[in-house]
Amino acid sequence: MEYYNATARKTKQGLQVDTHSHGVHYLIDEPKNAGGTNTGMNPVELELSTLGASLQATAK
Template identity: 55%
Template sequence: MAVEKFQVKATLKEGFLVETEARGHRVIVDEPKNLGGTDQNMNPVELLLSALGACQSIVIQTYAKQFGIQLDHLTIDLEGELDTDGFLNKSDVRPGYSNIRSTYHITTDESEEKLDEFIQFVEAHCPVGDTILNPVNLTSRLVVNNLVK
């Protein structure tokens, strides 16, 4: 079994700005103004869609040759729906996405039937998509650093 561990550190800066870091790469996260942020960058749920689209693109690139598919161009549009009242504790609804849709725009000479089969394979082998579709053991632990006065 080839289990690999991935790690990210998220550090709250000012307001809703969060700096995330993995392997020396940084991404700044924010919220739009209507949710209290300064709208300097994508928010976490947009990053989730971005991660899904990036993962789908990478799986497509990884397996296209194996499926005999020549890609001339690929774009994936993603959209998700969530009720922000769950996040804002205004009602008893889930805070996460209820629906996510991907639309693949592929420029190629391949048949639509072959591409449909390929996209089914892609979606079955995308780690981010699988993580969204299936329950994950999500645990946390608290470490308190008390300030000495």
């Protein structure tokens, strides 16, 4: 059985979250007009991206 692991920690900058999974690092944030610093995808954009990737893997 394969196990998955991910970490997410709040940074000191606005609503920014620093995440790590499977050796990959990325930032999740909100746009400036929503209180963030606009340095990464917001959670909705990230969710839509994961849905698109999942659909591509399923279609393959």
